[in-house]
Amino acid sequence: MTSTLRGFLRKELKQELRDPRMRILLFLAPIVQLTLFGVALSNDVKNIRLWARPDANDTVLQHVYERAVASKWFLPSAEGRNADPFELLRAGKIDAALVPPPGGLTRALGRGTADLQLLVNATNVIQAQSVDGYLRNITTRVVRDDLKIEPPESPIRFDTRVLYNPTLETSYFMVPGVMAMLMIITSLILTSMSITREKELGTFEMLISAPVSVSEVILGKTLPYVALGMAAVPLILAVAVFGFGVPVRGSLLVLTIAALAFVCTAVAIGTLISTFAQNQQQSMLGGFLFLFPAILLSGLMFPIENMPDVLKWMSDLNPVTHFLALLRNILLKGGELDFVLQRIGVLVLMAVVSVFVSFKRFHTTLQ
C-alpha cells in the first residue's frame, strides 16, 4: 500500500467518524434495526379477532370457537351475539366470523352434513388465506371429535419434512435478509454521497491537480468504505447468532469472503452512481433508485419464483439476490461449495464491471 493510499484511508475514516452522530448511526443503528426487525416482523398469523354466535345448545360450534381461541392464532371478540357480522367486519371490530346454518351447526349435523360459513376480512391477502386454512383444520378436527368419527386413513400419504429450519422460525428467514439490506444501504449510499460531496465542495478538482493517480483517488475514496462496511459484519452477525439463535452451519471464513465480495460490489456500485451525480442529493436519490428494486426483487420478502420473467432476469443481475442466497446457504445449509463459489464469482464480476465503468467515466470527466 502506498503512502498516498494510507493518507487517504486515514483522512476518510477520520472524516466519516469525526461526527459522533455518524459513529452512532454507523454502528449502533444496524444493530438496533436488526433487533427490531428480527423481533417485530413476521407474516405469522396471530391475534385475529374471531367472532361467532353459538346458540346455547349449539355445542359443536361452541367447541370450534373454544378450540380456535385456545390456539394462539385467534382472540375472542367481545361484540354482542346479536350484532351483524358484516357490519362488525366493515367497522373493523372483528377480523373473521363463523356463521352457522339456521338452527345451529349441531342440529344440522344431526340431520347429516352441514355448511358452516366463514367470513374473513381479506384486505390482507396472506392473513386471510391462513385464517381460512387454520379454521378449516380446527373445524374438521372438532367435528370428528364431537361426532366420534375416526378419520379414515388415506391410502397415499406424504411424509413431509422441512429441512434446515424445521420449526419455521421467522427470524432464521428475516435476519439474513435484514443483514443484506443494512449492509448494502450503508456501504452504497455512504460511498456515493462522500464522493459527490468532494465534487460539490470542489475538492475533487484539487485532488486532480495533486500528484496522485486516478486509481489512487478512487481506491483511496472507496477502500475506507469497504472497511466501514466490513466492520459492521461481526456486529450484525453477533446479534444474529446470540440474539436470535440463527445457526452458522457453514464456515465463518467463507461467510467473511462472501461478505467482503458483497461490500466491494456495493461500494463499486456506489462509486458508479457518484460518477453520474452532481450533488449529494442526486447521489442519494440515485442510490435509492437502485436500492429499492434491488431489495424488493432480491427474494428478501417476496419469493422470486412468483415474479414475471422480466423481473426474474433482473433479479439475476441484482447483487442482493446473490448475497442473500449466499447468506441463507452458508448460515442454514452449511454452504455447498459449488453454489458458494459460483455466487461469489457473480458478485466479484459485478464489482469488477462497476469499477471498470467508473474508471472510464472518471477518466472522461476528470481529464
Add this chain to the structure above:
Amino acid sequence: MSFRWSRAAAVARKEVYHVLRDPFTLMLSLGLPVFMVLVFGFAIEFNVKNIHLAVFDADQTRSSRQVIDTFGSSGYFIVDPVASPDGAFRALGGDHDRAALVIPGDFQKNLYAGRSAQAQLLLDGSDNSTVGPILGYVGSIQTVAARRIADFDPPEPVSVKTRFLFNSELNSRWFVIPGLAVVVMAILAVLLTALAVAREWENGSMELLLSTPVEPLEIIVGKLAPYAVLGLAALAFVYLMSRTLFAVPFRGSLQVYGAGCLLFLAAYLAQGLLISVLTRNQLVAMQVAVMSGLIPANLLSGFIFPIESMPAFFQYLTMILPARWLTVIARESYLKGSTFAEMWEPFAALAILTAIMVMAATRKFKKDLEP
C-alpha cells in the same frame, strides 16, 4: 413583523427554481414513485407458483407416475426429475429446487396390498416465504392424489364455505397498492425535505436568510411548499395508476382519503424539517431520514407485515407512526369503502401526531433562527 404570504412565496419561488434547475433530481424524484409502483405492482404475488420440485421415482409404476403428475398439474410445481435419492437431497442444497419428492420402490406394491403408501417430501426451510404456502398445498395435493389413484374420497360432515370480504379474489395487488401511497410520500416528503433544508444549513445560506426581513415561519412555508406539491403529484400519480393499470377498486370517499393524505404529508414534511434542523448535515440527515421515516413506513406501518402479528410492545410503538394510520385509512378507503365516521380513530391519531410534529419542527426551527 407578521407573516406575509408574499415573502413565503418568494422563498418558495427560489426553491422551485432550485428544483427545476436540476432536472436530474426532478427526474429521480418523479422516477422513484413510478418505479416503485411498477415494481410493487408486478413483482409482489403472495400466491406462490412455479416451485421447482426435484423428483426421484424409485418405483416407476403407473401409481408413482400419477403422484408426480398430480404435483405437476396442480399449477404450483414444476417437476425436475433427478437420478438418485441423494440427488433429490442435494438439489435442495443449491437454490434452484425448493422441494424434493422421493417415491420409494414399494409404493405401488403397498398401495395394492392395502397398506398406506408413503412418499417422502422434503422442503427447503431456508426460505419461509415459499415453505408456508407449500405446506398449505401439500394437504390438498394428498387428497387429490388419493382420490385419483385410489378412488379414496371420504365424506366430510361439515364443509366450510369461506367468503373473502373486500377482496374476494384474494388479489395480492389489491392488498399492496393502496399502501404504496404511504411509502412513496414518505420518500419524497421526509428524504427530500431533510436534504434540501440540510443543504441550506451546510452552505451557510440559512444564516444569510436570517439577516433578511424574512420571518422563520415564512421560510418554513416557502421551503416546504414545493416539496408538498411534489408529494401531492406523486400521490395523484399513484392513485391514477392504481385505478387504471392495476384496476384496484376505490370504494370510499376521495375527499376523506385526500384529507388523510394531506395530514400525513404535513406530518412528514415537518419531520423532514425537524431532521434537517437537528442534523444540519446532508449525510447525517439522510441516515436519520431513512431510519426514522423510510424504513418504519415500509416495515412497521402494516404495509406488508401485519401489526397484529407483532409483539405487544411493537403494537404500541407503531402507534406513534403516522404511516401506520394512513395505511389503515388507505386500505379502508380503497377496499372497504369506510366512511369518515368509521375511521375516526386513525384520523384522530393522525391529526394528533401531525400537530405534535408540526409544532416541534416549527419551535425548534424558530428557536434556532431567532437571535
